[in-house]
Amino acid sequence: MQARVLMIQGTGSDVGKSLLVAGLARAFVRRGLRVRPFKPQNMSNNAAVTADGGEIGRAQALQARAARVAASVHMNPVLLKPQSDVGAQLVVQGRVVGNTWARDYQSIKAGLLDSVLDSFGRLAEEADLVLVEGAGSASEVNLRADDIANMGFARAAGVPVVLVGDIDRGGVIASLVGTRAVIDPEDAAMIEGFIVNRFRGDASLFTDGMTLIAERTGWPALGLVPYFPEAVRLPAEDALSLPVSMAPGGIVKIVVLAYPHLANFDDVDPLRQEPDVDVVFVQPGQPIPGDATLVVLPGSKATIADLGALREAGWDIDLKAHLRRGGHVLGLCGGYQMLGRRVADPDGIEGPPCSVEGLGLLDAETVLGGDKVLIEVTGKTKDEGVPFKGYEMHVGRTITSARPLLELDGGGTDGAIDASGRVAGCYIHGLLADDRQRRHWLQRIGAASSGFDYEAGIEDTLDRLADHLEEHVDCARLLDIARAPRIGATK
Template sequence: MSAQTPAQMLMVQGCTSDAGKSTVVAALCRWLLRQGLQVAPFKPQNMALNSAVTSDGGEIGRAQAAQAAACRIAPHTDMNPVLLKPNSDVGAQVIIQGHAIGNMDALDYHAYKSTARAAVLESFARLRAQYQAVIVEGAGSPAEINLRANDIANMGFAEAVDCPVIIVADIDRGGVFAHLVGTLALLSESEQARVKGFVINRFRGDIALLQSGLDWLEERTGKPVLGVLPYLHGLQLEAEDGISREVVPVPSAAQPLRVIAPVMPRISNHTDFDALRSHPQVDFRFIGPDQEIPACDLIVLPGSKAVRADLAFLRAQGWEAAIARHLRYGGKLIGICGGFQMLGQTLSDPQGIEGAAGDSAGLGWLAMRTTLLPHKQLRNVAGKLSWCDAAFSGYEIHAGVSEGPALARPVAQIGELNDGALSEDGLVLGTYVHGIFDQPAACDALLAWAGLVAPRSPDLAAQREASIERLADTIADYMDTDKLMAILKHSVEQAA
C-alpha cells in the first residue's frame, strides 16, 4: 500500500452498550496485525471514567489504549478525540484531543458538537494517513433516536467518512434477533445500506441449534451473519467503563487475603483492581450501595471523578464508621488517586472543578490537605516503592495538589520525586499512581504489607497479551474472514 493510499476502515457498532464492541475491535486489530497490516483503533466519542495517558501527554478512554496494545503501538490522543467523563447525572468533563476544555451539561455539549465533530474528523484523517487499516468503535447504539441529531459517535460519523459498518449483538443478554432486526429497522436507508453484516457475540451452546435463526435473520434483513463468537471465560482485558460482569474466580489459596473496594457513583479507573480480581491468593469483592463492609484484611478506596460528592456518598452509606472500625482492629487501608485525597484532613474545590465550589472534611487518616485546581496532571510514571525497592509503572490522572506533613513519609519514589503517603502507624497508605498493583513485584510488596504470607502475584501484562491472542484466534476460527477482508478492501475502493 502506498503512502498516498488512505487506510482501509471498518466501524464496529453495537445494539446496546456492553454488546462487546471494544472486545471485537481489539480482536480485529490483532487479527489484522497478524495479516501484516499496520492497524490502529479509533473511537470518535467515548463516555467513560476509565482513562489512560497517551504517548503525546493526553488522555483517552482506557479501552482505546488496550486496543492500541492489540495493534502493538503506543496509544495516541487521535485514537479517541472526544472523551466525556461524567461528574454528575447531567454533566461531564469534556476532553478534546487529550485535554480537558471544561465541564458541560448535556444541552451545552449538544450545542458544542459541531466543534467536537471537527476534532473527530481531523484525528481520523491523521490516522488514515499513517496506518493501513483503522478499526472504529461506535458508542452505545446507533438506534438511540434522541441522539441522532448531529451524531458523531455512530452513524453520523460513518456517513461523514463513508465507512462500512458491522453490528454486534450480545446473545447472552437474550433477544438477539430482536436487537439486530430492531436496530437495523431504526436506521435510515443510507445507514442500512452501510451495514455490511452482523456479529453475534458471547454464544454458548451448540451452533446447530442457532442455525435456523441465523438463516431467518439473513433472509429477513438481506445482511450476512459474519460470525458467531463464543463466550470466552477468563479474558483479562481492561473494561471500557462499567465494572466487568465476568465472575471473579475463587482464590486457590487456603487462606486468601480478603480485599474489598467500595463502589461510589463516580468511581474511576477501577481497572486498578484487575490484578487483585484475578489474583489466586486474593478474595476480592466490590461493595456496592446499601451493602455493609464485611470483615476483611484490606480496604482500597478507588479513584473518583467527583471526590467530594463520592466522599459524601461514602459517609451516607455508613462506610466511614466501618472503615474506622476496620483500622482499630489492625486492618489496612489504601487510597488511590481520589481515594488518596479522601484520606486527608480537608478537600477543597474553590473553583468548582468537579462540582459545586466548596470544602469538605476528609477522613482524617493522613495529615494532609488537597486543593483541586484546573490544570490536570497527566503522565506515565515508573518508580520503586519506598520501603522495599519493588519496581512499578503506572500513570497519574488528577487535578488535585496535596500538601502536608504526611507526604514526608512517601510510598514511592518516581525519579527525583516522591509519591503518596504512609501513616505513622503503618496502617494507611495513599498514592496518586493508577496501576500500582499491575507489576508482580509491587503487587507482592503491597499485599505482603497488607498481611498476605508469601505472595506470588501473576504477570498481568502477560495475561492481557494472552487474552488478546485468544481474541485474534476467535476471529480466525469463527468469523468469515474472506468477507471481512472484502469489506475492508471495498472501503478503500469506494474512497478512490
C-alpha cells in the same frame, strides 16, 4: 497505499464491541497489517494516559496494545467523563476543554466533527487498516441528528459498518432486525453484515436464527462468536458491569468501595487474578465485610461527591472498625484525597465551591484545581525501595506532613503512609499492575502472591482472543468489506 477502514457498531451498549475490535486488531496485525483502533466518541471514567501526553478511554488503550502500537490521543478524540454536579468533563484530542450537560452536548457535538475527522485522518495516514468502534446503540434515532459516534461518523467518513448483537442478554434477533427497522434507509445501507456475539451452547441450534436475521435485514451473517470467558483477564472499561470475583472464598479478602463516580477501577484487576485473593466490590447500601484484610478506595471522577456518598453509606464508620481490627487501607488518586483531613474545591471544579472534611486517616490536605496532571511515572517505595511504574491522571495537589509512600525517579515524592504503616495512599494508577509492587502489597497484608506475570498474561489473552475470532468470524470477508474512506461523500 491508502488505509482501509471498517467500523464496528452495536445494537446496544456492552455488546462486546471493544473486545471485538481488540481481538480483530491483534488478528490483523499478526497478518502483517499496520492496524490502528479509533473511537470517535467515548463516555467512560476509566481512562489511560497516552504516549503523546493526553488521555483516552481505557478500551482504546487496550486496542492500541492489541495492535502493538503506542496509544495516541487521536484514537479517541472525544471523551466524556461523567462527574457530579457539573455534568461531564469534555476531553478533546486528549485535553480537557470544559464541562457539559447531556442536553447541552447535543447542541455542541456537531462542532466536534472536525476534530474527530482530523484525528481519524492522522491515524489513516499511518495505517493499512483502521478499526473504528461505535458507541452505545446504532438504533438511537432520537440522537441521530449531528451524531459523531455511530452512523453520523460512518456517513461523514464514508466507511462500511458491521453491526454486533449480544445474544447473552437475550432478544438478539429483535435487536438486530429492530435496528434495521428503525434506522434511516441510507444509514442501513452503510451496514455490510452482522455478528452475533457471546453465544453459549450448541451453535447449530441458532443456525435458523442467523438465517432469519439475514433474511429480515438483508445483511449477511459474518460470525457467531461463542462466549470468551478469558475476557475477564483484560482491563474493563465500563463501570456498569463491575467485575465479579475470580477467586470467591480466597484466603485473603480485598474490598473495593464502588462509590457512584468510581474511576479507573481497573487498578485492582491484577489483584483479581491472584488465586488466593478474593476481590469484592462493595456497593452503597452494603457494609464493608468484617473479614476484609485490605480496603481499597479507588479513583473517583467526583471526589467530594463520592466522599459524601461514602459517609452516607456508613463506610467511614466501617473503615474505623476495620482499622481497629488490624486491617489495612489503600487510597488511589481520588481515594487518596479522601483519606486526608480536608478536600477543598475553591474554583468549583466538581460543583459549587466548597471545602469538606476528609476521613482524617492521613495527615494530608488536598486543593482541587490547576492543570490536569497526565504523566507516566516510575520510582520506588520510599522505605523498602521496591520499584514501580504507572501513571498519574488527576486534578489537584495534596500537601502532607506524613512520611511519603513513594519516591519518584528524577526527584520528588508521591503519596503518604501513616505511622502504623496500615493506611496509605498515592496518585499512581497502575501501581498494582507492576508485579513487583503487587507482590510487595500482598506481603504487607500477610498474603502470598502467585508470582504470575500480569503483562504477559494480557498479551497471551489478546492472542487467544484473536485465535477465537479467527475461528468464528469470517475475517477474510471483513477485510474484503473494509475500504478506503470517502470523507464528505455523504452525511
